[in-house]
Amino acid sequence: MTGMSSAAPQTDDEARVDLTRHKWPDAVRFIPYWGDLYWEGLDGERVLLLGESHYRKEGLSDSLEVTRPFTQDHFREMASPVRSGRHGPFFKALDLVLVGQQDFDLQEAADSWKRVAFMNLSQSLAGSQANHRPRNEALREGGDVLVRDILPVLKPTVVLVLGRMTWWFLSHGRREPALSPFIAKEVNRKSGRRRYVEERDVWSLDYKGGSALMTWVYHPSWNVDTWRDRSAALRHLIALSKRD
Template sequence: MEDSASLKFEDWPNAVAFVPYVGSRYLEGFGGCRVLLLGESHYRKDGWTDDPGLTRPFTRKTFGDMETCERVGGGRFFDELDRLLTGNRTPALSDAAQAWERVAFCNLSQRFAGTAAGHRPSASDFKDGGKILLDAILPILQPEVILVLGRTAWRMFADGERAEQPIFHARHVNSEGRRRRYLEERHVWAPDQGNGVAWMSWVYHPSWNVDRWEDRAAALRHLLECPHDKPMA
Protein backbone atom coordinates (compact mmCIF):
# COMPACT_ATOMS: atom_id res chain seq x y z
CA MET A 1 0.00 0.00 0.00
CA GLU A 2 1.63 3.24 -1.11
CA ASP A 3 -0.66 5.81 0.48
CA SER A 4 -4.20 6.43 1.64
CA ALA A 5 -5.41 7.03 -1.93
CA SER A 6 -5.99 3.29 -2.25
CA LEU A 7 -8.56 3.52 0.55
CA LYS A 8 -10.92 5.91 -1.22
CA PHE A 9 -14.47 4.67 -1.51
CA GLU A 10 -14.57 4.53 -5.29
CA ASP A 11 -11.39 2.45 -5.53
CA TRP A 12 -12.83 -0.61 -3.79
CA PRO A 13 -13.69 -3.55 -6.11
CA ASN A 14 -17.35 -4.11 -6.95
CA ALA A 15 -17.19 -7.49 -5.20
CA VAL A 16 -17.03 -5.63 -1.86
CA ALA A 17 -20.71 -5.14 -1.06
CA PHE A 18 -19.95 -3.29 2.21
CA VAL A 19 -16.95 -0.99 1.84
CA PRO A 20 -15.00 -1.09 5.13
CA TYR A 21 -14.81 1.76 7.58
CA VAL A 22 -11.24 3.05 7.60
CA GLY A 23 -10.11 5.55 10.20
CA SER A 24 -8.51 8.75 8.95
CA ARG A 25 -5.17 7.78 10.54
CA TYR A 26 -5.38 4.03 9.86
CA LEU A 27 -2.12 3.96 7.93
CA GLU A 28 -0.27 5.42 10.93
CA GLY A 29 -1.23 2.36 12.93
CA PHE A 30 -2.75 1.59 16.31
CA GLY A 31 -0.11 0.64 18.84
CA GLY A 32 2.34 0.50 15.96
CA CYS A 33 0.25 -1.81 13.75
CA ARG A 34 -2.51 -1.56 11.19
CA VAL A 35 -5.54 -3.06 12.99
CA LEU A 36 -8.68 -4.52 11.44
CA LEU A 37 -11.71 -5.33 13.59
CA LEU A 38 -13.65 -8.08 11.82
CA GLY A 39 -17.31 -8.43 12.79
CA GLU A 40 -19.98 -10.83 11.60
CA SER A 41 -22.81 -9.10 9.74
CA HIS A 42 -24.99 -6.06 9.24
CA TYR A 43 -28.76 -5.95 9.75
CA ARG A 44 -31.31 -4.15 7.62
CA LYS A 45 -34.68 -2.51 8.08
CA ASP A 46 -37.77 -4.14 6.61
CA GLY A 47 -37.91 -3.58 2.90
CA TRP A 48 -34.20 -2.94 2.42
CA THR A 49 -32.47 -4.97 -0.27
CA ASP A 50 -28.88 -5.88 -1.06
CA ASP A 51 -28.73 -3.22 -3.74
CA PRO A 52 -25.14 -1.88 -3.95
CA GLY A 53 -26.44 1.67 -3.73
CA LEU A 54 -27.51 0.82 -0.17
CA THR A 55 -24.85 -1.67 0.88
CA ARG A 56 -21.66 -0.05 -0.45
CA PRO A 57 -21.75 3.00 1.86
CA PHE A 58 -23.54 1.20 4.73
CA THR A 59 -20.54 0.35 6.95
CA ARG A 60 -19.03 3.80 6.58
CA LYS A 61 -22.34 5.46 7.38
CA THR A 62 -22.75 3.20 10.44
CA PHE A 63 -19.24 3.78 11.80
CA GLY A 64 -18.45 7.12 10.20
CA ASP A 65 -19.04 9.17 13.35
CA MET A 66 -17.02 6.89 15.65
CA GLU A 67 -13.95 9.08 15.27
CA THR A 68 -15.84 12.24 16.13
CA CYS A 69 -17.04 13.58 19.44
CA GLU A 70 -20.50 14.20 17.99
CA ARG A 71 -21.81 10.68 17.53
CA VAL A 72 -25.35 10.18 16.32
CA GLY A 73 -25.47 6.41 16.92
CA GLY A 74 -24.74 4.19 19.87
CA GLY A 75 -25.67 1.02 21.69
CA ARG A 76 -23.96 -1.73 23.62
CA PHE A 77 -21.96 -3.07 20.68
CA PHE A 78 -20.38 0.31 20.02
CA ASP A 79 -19.77 0.95 23.72
CA GLU A 80 -17.97 -2.38 24.05
CA LEU A 81 -15.77 -1.59 21.06
CA ASP A 82 -14.83 1.74 22.67
CA ARG A 83 -13.75 -0.19 25.79
CA LEU A 84 -11.85 -2.72 23.68
CA LEU A 85 -9.86 -0.04 21.88
CA THR A 86 -9.13 2.21 24.84
CA GLY A 87 -8.68 -0.45 27.52
CA ASN A 88 -10.95 1.60 29.74
CA ARG A 89 -14.36 0.72 31.18
CA THR A 90 -15.58 4.31 30.94
CA PRO A 91 -13.45 5.96 28.28
CA ALA A 92 -13.68 9.63 27.54
CA LEU A 93 -15.40 10.18 24.22
CA SER A 94 -12.34 12.03 22.93
CA ASP A 95 -10.11 9.03 23.74
CA ALA A 96 -12.46 6.63 21.96
CA ALA A 97 -12.65 8.94 18.96
CA GLN A 98 -8.86 9.08 18.70
CA ALA A 99 -8.68 5.28 18.84
CA TRP A 100 -11.22 4.95 16.02
CA GLU A 101 -9.09 7.21 13.84
CA ARG A 102 -6.46 4.47 13.76
CA VAL A 103 -8.40 1.28 13.01
CA ALA A 104 -10.53 -0.25 10.28
CA PHE A 105 -13.76 -2.25 10.60
CA CYS A 106 -15.67 -4.58 8.31
CA ASN A 107 -18.00 -7.55 8.63
CA LEU A 108 -17.24 -11.00 7.28
CA SER A 109 -20.65 -11.48 5.64
CA GLN A 110 -21.17 -9.39 2.53
CA ARG A 111 -24.96 -9.71 2.75
CA PHE A 112 -27.52 -8.38 5.22
CA ALA A 113 -28.24 -11.05 7.83
CA GLY A 114 -31.84 -10.03 8.41
CA THR A 115 -33.80 -7.42 10.31
CA ALA A 116 -32.88 -8.30 13.92
CA ALA A 117 -29.83 -9.35 15.89
CA GLY A 118 -31.24 -12.85 16.31
CA HIS A 119 -31.10 -13.41 12.56
CA ARG A 120 -27.93 -15.15 11.50
CA PRO A 121 -25.93 -15.19 8.26
CA SER A 122 -25.89 -18.50 6.43
CA ALA A 123 -22.77 -20.63 6.11
CA SER A 124 -22.56 -19.63 2.45
CA ASP A 125 -22.74 -15.94 3.44
CA PHE A 126 -19.68 -16.41 5.63
CA LYS A 127 -17.89 -18.55 3.04
CA ASP A 128 -18.46 -16.06 0.23
CA GLY A 129 -17.54 -13.17 2.52
CA GLY A 130 -14.32 -14.92 3.51
CA LYS A 131 -13.28 -15.22 -0.11
CA ILE A 132 -14.00 -11.54 -0.73
CA LEU A 133 -12.08 -10.65 2.43
CA LEU A 134 -9.02 -12.55 1.22
CA ASP A 135 -9.18 -11.57 -2.43
CA ALA A 136 -10.37 -7.96 -2.27
CA ILE A 137 -10.24 -6.44 1.23
CA LEU A 138 -7.03 -7.64 2.88
CA PRO A 139 -4.87 -6.79 -0.15
CA ILE A 140 -6.03 -3.16 0.16
CA LEU A 141 -6.06 -2.78 3.95
CA GLN A 142 -2.93 -4.89 4.53
CA PRO A 143 -3.65 -5.25 8.26
CA GLU A 144 -0.96 -6.50 10.61
CA VAL A 145 -3.49 -7.42 13.32
CA ILE A 146 -6.98 -8.85 12.81
CA LEU A 147 -9.26 -9.28 15.82
CA VAL A 148 -12.36 -11.31 14.97
CA LEU A 149 -15.43 -10.22 16.94
CA GLY A 150 -17.34 -13.48 17.31
CA ARG A 151 -16.49 -17.16 17.47
CA THR A 152 -18.85 -18.00 14.61
CA ALA A 153 -17.08 -15.62 12.26
CA TRP A 154 -13.75 -17.02 13.47
CA ARG A 155 -14.76 -20.61 12.79
CA MET A 156 -16.17 -19.74 9.38
CA PHE A 157 -13.13 -17.72 8.30
CA ALA A 158 -10.31 -19.83 9.86
CA ASP A 159 -7.92 -19.05 7.04
CA GLY A 160 -4.17 -19.63 7.05
CA GLU A 161 -2.52 -21.68 9.77
CA ARG A 162 -2.02 -21.68 13.51
CA ALA A 163 0.99 -19.57 14.35
CA GLU A 164 3.74 -20.37 16.80
CA GLN A 165 2.68 -17.50 19.00
CA PRO A 166 1.55 -17.60 22.64
CA ILE A 167 -2.11 -18.51 23.15
CA PHE A 168 -4.28 -15.74 24.50
CA HIS A 169 -6.11 -16.70 27.72
CA ALA A 170 -9.39 -14.92 28.42
CA ARG A 171 -9.16 -14.84 32.19
CA HIS A 172 -12.50 -13.19 32.95
CA VAL A 173 -14.96 -15.45 31.11
CA ASN A 174 -18.06 -15.20 33.28
CA SER A 175 -19.14 -17.98 35.65
CA GLU A 176 -22.08 -18.95 33.46
CA GLY A 177 -19.65 -19.25 30.60
CA ARG A 178 -17.51 -21.73 32.52
CA ARG A 179 -20.52 -23.94 33.23
CA ARG A 180 -21.39 -23.82 29.55
CA ARG A 181 -17.78 -24.56 28.67
CA TYR A 182 -17.04 -21.38 26.81
CA LEU A 183 -13.45 -21.35 25.62
CA GLU A 184 -10.82 -19.40 27.51
CA GLU A 185 -7.90 -20.29 25.23
CA ARG A 186 -7.71 -18.40 21.92
CA HIS A 187 -5.06 -19.46 19.42
CA VAL A 188 -3.26 -17.00 17.17
CA TRP A 189 -3.38 -17.64 13.44
CA ALA A 190 -1.50 -16.19 10.49
CA PRO A 191 -4.00 -15.57 7.67
CA ASP A 192 -2.78 -16.17 4.14
CA GLN A 193 -3.00 -12.64 2.78
CA GLY A 194 0.08 -12.97 0.62
CA ASN A 195 1.66 -9.61 1.41
CA GLY A 196 3.32 -9.89 4.80
CA VAL A 197 2.87 -10.91 8.40
CA ALA A 198 -0.48 -10.53 10.12
CA TRP A 199 -1.68 -12.04 13.37
CA MET A 200 -5.29 -12.97 13.97
CA SER A 201 -7.28 -14.16 16.98
CA TRP A 202 -10.82 -13.84 18.29
CA VAL A 203 -13.14 -12.92 21.13
CA TYR A 204 -16.76 -13.80 21.75
CA HIS A 205 -19.16 -11.35 20.18
CA PRO A 206 -19.16 -8.07 22.13
CA SER A 207 -22.95 -8.20 22.42
CA TRP A 208 -22.75 -11.49 24.33
CA ASN A 209 -22.28 -11.69 28.08
CA VAL A 210 -19.30 -14.06 27.85
CA ASP A 211 -16.02 -12.16 27.62
CA ARG A 212 -15.65 -9.11 29.79
CA TRP A 213 -14.34 -5.92 28.25
CA GLU A 214 -11.00 -6.52 29.96
CA ASP A 215 -10.50 -9.72 27.97
CA ARG A 216 -11.46 -8.15 24.67
CA ALA A 217 -9.01 -5.30 25.28
CA ALA A 218 -6.32 -7.75 26.37
CA ALA A 219 -6.84 -9.89 23.23
CA LEU A 220 -6.08 -6.92 21.01
CA ARG A 221 -2.99 -6.03 23.00
CA HIS A 222 -1.86 -9.66 22.90
CA LEU A 223 -1.85 -9.50 19.10
CA LEU A 224 -0.09 -6.14 19.11
CA GLU A 225 2.69 -7.68 21.19
CA CYS A 226 3.36 -10.47 18.67
CA PRO A 227 6.51 -9.75 16.62
CA HIS A 228 5.92 -7.60 13.55
CA ASP A 229 9.48 -7.35 12.33
CA LYS A 230 8.87 -8.60 8.77
CA PRO A 231 8.07 -5.85 6.28
CA MET A 232 4.71 -5.70 4.56
CA ALA A 233 4.70 -5.74 0.76
Protein backbone atom coordinates in the same frame (compact mmCIF):
# COMPACT_ATOMS: atom_id res chain seq x y z
CA MET B 1 21.68 -11.56 -16.63
CA THR B 2 22.92 -8.40 -18.36
CA GLY B 3 20.41 -5.95 -19.71
CA MET B 4 17.86 -6.71 -16.97
CA SER B 5 17.29 -4.98 -13.67
CA SER B 6 15.25 -6.12 -10.71
CA ALA B 7 12.78 -3.67 -9.23
CA ALA B 8 13.45 -2.67 -5.66
CA PRO B 9 10.86 -3.94 -3.19
CA GLN B 10 8.18 -1.46 -2.24
CA THR B 11 8.60 0.38 1.01
CA ASP B 12 5.70 0.46 3.45
CA ASP B 13 4.86 4.01 2.36
CA GLU B 14 4.90 3.07 -1.31
CA ALA B 15 2.63 0.09 -0.68
CA ARG B 16 -0.10 2.26 0.84
CA VAL B 17 -3.22 2.57 -1.24
CA ASP B 18 -5.25 5.75 -1.54
CA LEU B 19 -8.30 4.07 -0.06
CA THR B 20 -10.63 6.90 -1.03
CA ARG B 21 -9.85 6.28 -4.71
CA HIS B 22 -9.62 2.52 -4.74
CA LYS B 23 -11.94 0.73 -7.20
CA TRP B 24 -13.46 -2.15 -5.29
CA PRO B 25 -14.72 -5.17 -7.25
CA ASP B 26 -18.44 -5.95 -7.13
CA ALA B 27 -17.76 -8.87 -4.76
CA VAL B 28 -16.98 -6.27 -2.06
CA ARG B 29 -20.55 -5.34 -1.34
CA PHE B 30 -19.70 -3.54 1.92
CA ILE B 31 -16.72 -1.20 1.66
CA PRO B 32 -14.80 -1.35 4.98
CA TYR B 33 -14.56 1.58 7.36
CA TRP B 34 -11.07 2.96 7.97
CA GLY B 35 -9.99 5.98 9.97
CA ASP B 36 -8.05 8.95 8.63
CA LEU B 37 -4.94 7.79 10.52
CA TYR B 38 -5.32 4.11 9.64
CA TRP B 39 -1.94 3.88 7.91
CA GLU B 40 -0.23 5.20 11.06
CA GLY B 41 -1.92 2.45 13.01
CA LEU B 42 -2.80 1.79 16.64
CA ASP B 43 0.45 1.50 18.58
CA GLY B 44 2.12 1.31 15.18
CA GLU B 45 0.08 -1.71 13.97
CA ARG B 46 -2.66 -1.65 11.34
CA VAL B 47 -5.68 -3.11 13.11
CA LEU B 48 -8.78 -4.61 11.48
CA LEU B 49 -11.78 -5.39 13.68
CA LEU B 50 -13.71 -8.16 11.94
CA GLY B 51 -17.35 -8.58 12.88
CA GLU B 52 -20.05 -10.90 11.61
CA SER B 53 -22.83 -9.20 9.64
CA HIS B 54 -25.02 -6.15 9.20
CA TYR B 55 -28.77 -6.22 9.76
CA ARG B 56 -31.30 -4.72 7.43
CA LYS B 57 -34.22 -2.48 8.09
CA GLU B 58 -37.49 -3.87 6.78
CA GLY B 59 -37.66 -3.46 3.01
CA LEU B 60 -33.99 -2.61 2.60
CA SER B 61 -32.56 -4.14 -0.57
CA ASP B 62 -29.22 -5.85 -1.20
CA SER B 63 -28.36 -3.56 -4.10
CA LEU B 64 -24.84 -2.17 -4.25
CA GLU B 65 -26.25 1.34 -3.89
CA VAL B 66 -27.48 0.31 -0.45
CA THR B 67 -24.70 -1.98 0.73
CA ARG B 68 -21.58 -0.20 -0.54
CA PRO B 69 -21.73 2.80 1.88
CA PHE B 70 -23.41 0.82 4.70
CA THR B 71 -20.38 0.07 6.90
CA GLN B 72 -18.81 3.48 6.48
CA ASP B 73 -22.10 5.24 7.19
CA HIS B 74 -22.48 3.28 10.44
CA PHE B 75 -18.91 3.57 11.70
CA ARG B 76 -17.59 6.90 10.45
CA GLU B 77 -19.33 8.58 13.38
CA MET B 78 -17.24 6.50 15.78
CA ALA B 79 -14.23 8.68 14.89
CA SER B 80 -16.04 11.72 16.25
CA PRO B 81 -16.64 12.68 19.90
CA VAL B 82 -20.10 13.85 18.87
CA ARG B 83 -22.32 10.87 18.14
CA SER B 84 -25.98 11.04 17.30
CA GLY B 85 -26.87 7.37 17.24
CA ARG B 86 -23.89 5.25 18.31
CA HIS B 87 -24.43 5.00 22.07
CA GLY B 88 -25.68 1.42 22.40
CA PRO B 89 -23.88 -1.31 24.39
CA PHE B 90 -22.37 -2.87 21.24
CA PHE B 91 -20.67 0.35 20.20
CA LYS B 92 -19.49 1.05 23.74
CA ALA B 93 -18.05 -2.47 23.86
CA LEU B 94 -16.01 -1.68 20.74
CA ASP B 95 -14.84 1.60 22.26
CA LEU B 96 -13.60 -0.34 25.28
CA VAL B 97 -11.70 -2.79 23.06
CA LEU B 98 -9.76 0.09 21.53
CA VAL B 99 -9.32 2.41 24.52
CA GLY B 100 -8.56 -0.33 27.03
CA GLN B 101 -9.89 1.43 30.10
CA GLN B 102 -13.34 1.76 31.56
CA ASP B 103 -13.22 5.47 32.36
CA PHE B 104 -12.76 7.19 29.02
CA ASP B 105 -14.29 10.11 27.23
CA LEU B 106 -15.56 10.00 23.66
CA GLN B 107 -12.61 12.01 22.40
CA GLU B 108 -10.26 9.19 23.47
CA ALA B 109 -12.45 6.65 21.72
CA ALA B 110 -12.70 8.81 18.60
CA ASP B 111 -8.92 9.16 18.45
CA SER B 112 -8.58 5.37 18.52
CA TRP B 113 -11.22 4.87 15.80
CA LYS B 114 -9.21 7.15 13.53
CA ARG B 115 -6.42 4.55 13.60
CA VAL B 116 -8.27 1.30 12.86
CA ALA B 117 -10.50 -0.35 10.28
CA PHE B 118 -13.75 -2.26 10.71
CA MET B 119 -15.78 -4.59 8.52
CA ASN B 120 -18.13 -7.53 8.80
CA LEU B 121 -17.31 -10.89 7.26
CA SER B 122 -20.66 -11.47 5.56
CA GLN B 123 -21.07 -9.64 2.25
CA SER B 124 -24.86 -9.83 2.43
CA LEU B 125 -27.35 -8.36 4.88
CA ALA B 126 -28.71 -10.70 7.54
CA GLY B 127 -32.22 -10.44 8.97
CA SER B 128 -33.85 -7.42 10.49
CA GLN B 129 -32.94 -8.19 14.12
CA ALA B 130 -29.69 -8.88 15.95
CA ASN B 131 -30.75 -12.49 16.69
CA HIS B 132 -31.17 -13.21 12.98
CA ARG B 133 -28.13 -15.15 11.85
CA PRO B 134 -26.36 -14.73 8.51
CA ARG B 135 -26.27 -17.77 6.26
CA ASN B 136 -23.28 -20.02 6.85
CA GLU B 137 -22.47 -19.81 3.16
CA ALA B 138 -22.46 -16.02 3.33
CA LEU B 139 -19.76 -16.17 6.00
CA ARG B 140 -17.69 -18.68 4.03
CA GLU B 141 -17.94 -16.62 0.86
CA GLY B 142 -17.16 -13.47 2.84
CA GLY B 143 -13.88 -15.03 3.95
CA ASP B 144 -12.89 -15.57 0.32
CA VAL B 145 -13.70 -11.95 -0.51
CA LEU B 146 -11.82 -10.77 2.58
CA VAL B 147 -8.59 -12.54 1.66
CA ARG B 148 -8.77 -12.02 -2.09
CA ASP B 149 -10.10 -8.48 -2.41
CA ILE B 150 -9.88 -6.60 0.89
CA LEU B 151 -6.80 -7.59 2.88
CA PRO B 152 -4.36 -6.85 0.02
CA VAL B 153 -5.75 -3.29 0.02
CA LEU B 154 -6.02 -2.62 3.77
CA LYS B 155 -2.80 -4.55 4.54
CA PRO B 156 -3.58 -5.09 8.25
CA THR B 157 -0.95 -6.55 10.55
CA VAL B 158 -3.48 -7.48 13.25
CA VAL B 159 -7.02 -8.87 12.88
CA LEU B 160 -9.27 -9.27 15.92
CA VAL B 161 -12.26 -11.47 15.09
CA LEU B 162 -15.39 -10.47 17.01
CA GLY B 163 -17.34 -13.66 17.48
CA ARG B 164 -16.63 -17.38 17.62
CA MET B 165 -19.01 -18.16 14.77
CA THR B 166 -17.18 -15.66 12.56
CA TRP B 167 -13.93 -17.40 13.52
CA TRP B 168 -15.34 -20.84 12.69
CA PHE B 169 -16.43 -19.82 9.21
CA LEU B 170 -13.28 -17.90 8.34
CA SER B 171 -11.66 -20.87 6.62
CA HIS B 172 -8.35 -19.11 5.96
CA GLY B 173 -5.09 -18.82 7.82
CA ARG B 174 -2.96 -21.23 9.78
CA ARG B 175 -2.38 -21.84 13.47
CA GLU B 176 0.93 -20.60 14.85
CA PRO B 177 1.80 -23.05 17.67
CA ALA B 178 5.04 -21.20 18.45
CA LEU B 179 3.12 -18.04 19.38
CA SER B 180 1.60 -17.65 22.83
CA PRO B 181 -2.17 -18.11 22.76
CA PHE B 182 -4.41 -15.48 24.28
CA ILE B 183 -5.86 -16.48 27.65
CA ALA B 184 -9.18 -14.86 28.58
CA LYS B 185 -8.67 -14.67 32.35
CA GLU B 186 -12.14 -13.38 33.20
CA VAL B 187 -14.24 -15.45 30.80
CA ASN B 188 -17.60 -16.66 32.09
CA ARG B 189 -16.33 -20.25 32.21
CA LYS B 190 -19.66 -22.00 32.50
CA SER B 191 -23.25 -21.03 31.76
CA GLY B 192 -25.67 -23.86 32.44
CA ARG B 193 -24.37 -26.88 30.53
CA ARG B 194 -22.17 -24.85 28.24
CA ARG B 195 -18.48 -24.28 28.87
CA TYR B 196 -16.68 -21.39 27.26
CA VAL B 197 -13.16 -21.37 25.89
CA GLU B 198 -10.45 -19.50 27.78
CA GLU B 199 -7.45 -20.26 25.53
CA ARG B 200 -7.58 -18.82 21.99
CA ASP B 201 -4.89 -19.75 19.49
CA VAL B 202 -3.10 -17.11 17.46
CA TRP B 203 -3.18 -17.70 13.71
CA SER B 204 -1.43 -16.06 10.80
CA LEU B 205 -3.58 -14.86 7.92
CA ASP B 206 -1.62 -14.51 4.70
CA TYR B 207 -2.78 -12.36 1.80
CA LYS B 208 -1.19 -11.02 -1.35
CA GLY B 209 1.53 -8.63 -0.24
CA GLY B 210 1.42 -9.30 3.48
CA SER B 211 0.27 -11.22 6.53
CA ALA B 212 -1.59 -10.51 9.77
CA LEU B 213 -1.80 -12.16 13.16
CA MET B 214 -5.30 -12.91 14.35
CA THR B 215 -7.27 -14.39 17.20
CA TRP B 216 -10.85 -14.19 18.36
CA VAL B 217 -13.10 -13.12 21.21
CA TYR B 218 -16.71 -13.96 21.91
CA HIS B 219 -19.11 -11.54 20.29
CA PRO B 220 -19.33 -8.30 22.31
CA SER B 221 -23.11 -8.69 22.63
CA TRP B 222 -22.61 -11.96 24.57
CA ASN B 223 -22.03 -11.92 28.31
CA VAL B 224 -18.99 -14.20 28.06
CA ASP B 225 -15.79 -12.18 27.67
CA THR B 226 -15.39 -9.06 29.77
CA TRP B 227 -14.32 -5.83 28.13
CA ARG B 228 -10.95 -6.27 29.80
CA ASP B 229 -10.40 -9.61 28.08
CA ARG B 230 -11.53 -8.32 24.68
CA SER B 231 -9.15 -5.38 24.97
CA ALA B 232 -6.37 -7.64 26.23
CA ALA B 233 -6.79 -9.90 23.19
CA LEU B 234 -6.12 -6.94 20.91
CA ARG B 235 -3.07 -5.86 22.95
CA HIS B 236 -1.78 -9.44 22.86
CA LEU B 237 -1.87 -9.47 19.06
CA ILE B 238 -0.25 -6.04 18.83
CA ALA B 239 2.58 -7.14 21.13
CA LEU B 240 3.18 -10.32 19.10
CA SER B 241 3.13 -8.40 15.82
CA LYS B 242 5.68 -5.90 17.12
CA ARG B 243 7.94 -8.77 18.12
CA ASP B 244 8.03 -10.17 14.57
